[in-house]
Amino acid sequence: PATSTWGAKRAAAGHPAPFNLEYVGIGNEDKITPEFEERFKMIYAAVHAKYPKMQVIGTVGPSPKGEDYDKGWALASQLNVPLVDEHYYEKPKWFLTNNRRYDTYDRRKPKVYLGEYASWGNTLFNAVAEAAYMTSLERNGDVVQLASYAPLLAKEGHTQWNPDLIYFNNSTVVPTVNYYVQQLFGQNQGTEYVAGVVTPPAGAVADTTVAASCVRDAKTGDVILKLVNASTTAQPFQVDLSGLKGLNLAATRTIFTGDKDAKNTFVSPNTVIPKTAAYKAKSRFSYEAQPYSLTVIRMRGKR
Incomplete structure (x- = not known):
């Protein structure tokens, strides 16, 4: 007190x-x-x-x-x-x-x-x-x-x-x-981790330059995918949303990518910034992640 x-x-x-x-x-x-x-x-x-x-x-x-x-x-x-x-x-x-x-x-x-x-x-x-x-x-x-x-x-x-x-x-x-x-x-946090939604490229267990997660926000029902590619070439991820009900597949996608050694500086503070746009997801789809990128795909829960 x-x-x-x-x-x-x-x-x-x-x-x-x-x-x-x-x-x-x-x-x-x-x-x-x-x-x-x-x-x-x-x-x-x-x-x-x-x-x-x-x-x-x-x-x-x-x-x-x-x-x-x-x-x-x-x-x-x-x-x-x-x-x-x-x-x-x-x-x-x-x-x-x-x-x-x-x-x-x-x-x-x-x-x-x-x-x-x-x-x-x-x-x-x-x-x-x-x-x-x-x-x-x-x-x-x-x-x-x-x-x-x-x-x-x-x-x-x-x-x-x-x-x-x-x-x-x-x-x-x-x-x-x-x-x-x-x-x-x-x-783009979630309250629950959802396993089995994203399948990384073949050989990804040995290739540690790719990673992914899928989470769900219990409050909104939103499902959020995060796909990471730290390699020099584009990498395909397989996504299966068929087991998740109540999703609006009219999603948003944010891509954060650029040159491997790129930096934001006082001279160029916006060299690499996230870019967000509408994205049409499907219950099952393949997504090709760009080299040196983080992609966030957010699907809204239906209310």
């Missing part, structure tokens, strides 16, 4: 109503030493006792594997921490070849908040590799419950980290190509 010590400070800062905080992280990319484990247990117990409904997020280091990752996961599993915060920055190839990373996670263990991730760079190839990986996050939404990109904002000439999502100076804002991938996924 605003009458408490910290509530009064919040109110004085212009926000009298509580924030209704649901999650709190303990630690950030820490070395998982015996001292850290001792202190984590103390803080976790205190938070849980005072706020039993608070979702505590543990830490498992700055990498997708290694000693701190293993020790952090072991500690979280021992204490039954609700979520752990995974961080990793890798080359585009890593994101393409690790699309199945979460498929084999133990569903009985803590869930994942993918708190920081990005491929090293702001080219279209980086963005498309991230898009391919994000289809796996949708497929494993029962494990990866939250995800957030690398640092959001960076001022020209004053950056401390690369990559970032949006660059700006005193007069111009430049959303990166990576930003548009995040935007397209964010604006």
